[in-house]
Amino acid sequence: MPAGLRIAPTSSTRAISLLRTVQFTHPPTCPCHSNPSHHHHGPSLHKSPGIAQARRTLATPIDRSRQKEYAFEMAASSIRYGPGVTKEVGMDFKNLGAKRVIIVTDSTVAKLDAMAQAHQGLSREGIEYTVFDKVRVEPKDYSIKEAIAFAKEYGPDAFLAVGGGSVIDTAKLMNLYTSFPDADFLDFVNAPLGKGLPITKPLLPLVAVPTTAGTGSETTGTAIFDLVDKKAKTGIAHRYLKPTLGICDPLNTRTMPPAVHASSGLDVLCHSLESWTAIPYYERTPRPDNPIKRPAYQGSNPISDIFSFQALKSTVQYLPRAVKDPDDFEAQSQMLLAATLAGVGFGNAGVHLCHGMSYPISGQNKGYKHAGYAIESPIIPHGVSVAVTAPTVFRFTAASNPERHLQAAEAFGVDISQVKKESAGEVLAEALQEFLVDLGDQPRGLKALGFDSGDIDGLVEGTLPQKRVLDLAPNLAADVETEREQLRGLFEDAMSY
Template identity: 80%
Template sequence: MPGAVRISPTRAARAVNLLRTVQFTHPPSCPCHSNPSHHHNHGATTIHQAKRALATPIDASQQKEYAFEMAASSIRFGPGVTKEVGMDFKNLGSKKVMVVTDSTVRRLDAMKQVIQGLEAEGVAYDVFDKVRVEPKDSSIKEAIAYAKPYQPDAFLAVGGGSVIDTAKLMNLYTTFPEADFLDFVNAPLGRGLPIQGKLKPLIAVPTTAGTGSETTGTAIFDLVSKRAKTGIAHRNLKPTLGIVDPLNTRTMPSAVHASSGLDVLCHSLESWTAIPYYERTPRPTNPINRPAYQGANPISDIFSLNALRDTVKYLPRAVKDPEDFEAQSKMLLAATLAGVGFGNAGVHLCHGMSYPISGQNPGYKHAGYEVDTPIIPHGVSVAVTAPAVFKFTGASNPERHLAAAEAFGVDISNVKKESAGEVLSEALAEFLLKLGDQPRGLKDLGFTREHKDSRPCFAR
């Protein structure tokens, strides 16, 4: 049209549009945390909404969501509850339990408590202790191959998020032994098929305070052939029970406390600032199509904001003093709270950008991690972009970003709404600096201009 003027979108519009793309597109942009329409036990049949007998039919694709649904694993929290796990499996009627752990946790007291509990109740078990930190598809397949001949009727994961996620997938592929590995992997990297049936009981005993994997139906790994992090997301993957025992995190090195805690920080911040559930389109035509990650909602808000406040307060203490057992206990509970929050609201840009960062590691090895191969811990890869992310997203919901800044101790009484993102960004940058030993950008991780391309996942 002659004389037409193109108006640039506002900062708020740009932020909202990008958040909407990450959270609400189908399939979602995040290859790890979404398997749209396949979070319940049903087939892939699509049920279409009937049209009105009027001149103008309802356009279901434009109808916004009007409801949200909460789901989480059962959680037992308390010092010493690990020893109850044998009774739990006996109560479940389990006869053969596959215990999943890694070589480090195998030597710790958490495993001793688990073994004593199983043996005291006469529950048979076998131990797989070769879980890889930040698992790859090859290590997942090795674990599955180990479990299949044993034919367990239940699983027990003792370790961090890598262990719990590996156990989830061992459970999945022993329940469906004929499935191809990519069948359930989130599209577009995998086929994204639904999990049509319940899995075997899985009890998760976290020994790190970070992923919240004991509460969620998500399992993450590196798909090496695609140089990408991806995963499987489905409500049926959720552990039957999470045994959250503060005694089990007392052996965590400070570096692991820090990186795990940064995952909690971003889980809570991202779910707190996610686009609200009622802005999602299309409205599902059947409740079985309602995904687990639905957007911020009044229940997830409670978990996310409390987790954020506790992380800001207790993570520096837990990192600084390995004998500060109160801080360690509070961080473990914060990880679980954040898991419930983001497990229902979802995450957005920090997590979305973390996968190419960790999946394309140019050789960085994080200080304090006793591993033989290069590693960018998940919490580090998530947090390194956080100051830039929340500076950008501030315009999408200034009130939420100011409330988050207040959780960091910022006096927001005289802060203008248009400065919300910048204020939260500065608070985050200062928090990371004081925490110590954290990379301050992609350059610190070994990335150069040659590693960057036009995709926004590498924007600084």
């Protein structure tokens, strides 16, 4: 279990039981087999290249060519989960020995109770602090640079992020460039858009208090933003970026509007599906010649699988409830937990095509403004840009591992007992389409976002640099020209459903 993961008694028994399965016994146990009367329908976990088979790969002979990976690592922030835990944040900084803290937030969250508790907690412990409340939703490189300049001038010894993924990601980058004050902005940005240099030393303490249930950024070492001149999203990913502590307080997500619940939850959905279906860690190349070069996104592995699949099931069960009933606090709490579970899963396994294709979709927005977002500028929320291609993507990737895609379809309630393997992609795509339509107010393809066939070349070229995630995509060609044609076909197919 990732160090520090503590779930309050108010969390569901099912989630606690699942997390405990990470502490494998011998022989390995299966949650469903703890019930002797349980019968699998269709491909079981023990017959598929899923959890059980992934475990068996630990005994796979070492690749003598020394090209493929042979190991995986697990890294996640310490997590504290429970209603009301935000009030402990001042004590946390005192325990860390912090003397000078920057609270990072945005103009909307600055007015909410989570920020009031942050002020009270730090003041109560006598900790000096200042507030940066100019974080931009869906950050741009220039908004990140403004935040970095503020942090360098203040000279903090710790950071507190209170807000959604945009806030937490901005705080991560403020922390990074304060710790490396002489670095060029592109030094650590993912290659080929940046230099992709490794982060060579631990950063300052960062405590993250999420107020949305989506990104899982409170537990990952990833920070995403728009590189404006390239018209593409990119980011920085390294284990040292992950927060020291994530404080997951379900009381803080009750202020989310339904549209934000929906788009944030769709990010959880795709985090879990993409990490569940990513290439296995032992197929990733090249094998690093030094462990510091092992990427945060490693491919599916037997520990990430546990977190990713439970996050998928929870999202299918609770997201529609959280969107349709603002007073369904159980569903909202479960979605916050699902976001964190998915963060542990994809933060180590990685995501692939839905996210890789989403970055130019957001970055090349032609003026679309998603309903329910109280901002004046055009916006395609991250979760919307990711989910709009999901039916197409999983129809494409299914041939790589039909059993695993069928298991995903089963999580949506599909009876897969009579489904043939060659139909796995279509079955999962149909289940996703139905889920998105039932959720309401979701664009049914790229045309609904304002794109047409004339935009495909730009979308493809904006996707190709996303090597960090494309390398984890099943069925994607190794040569660039074939890959370009595959991406063109995917964008064409995603125009409408």
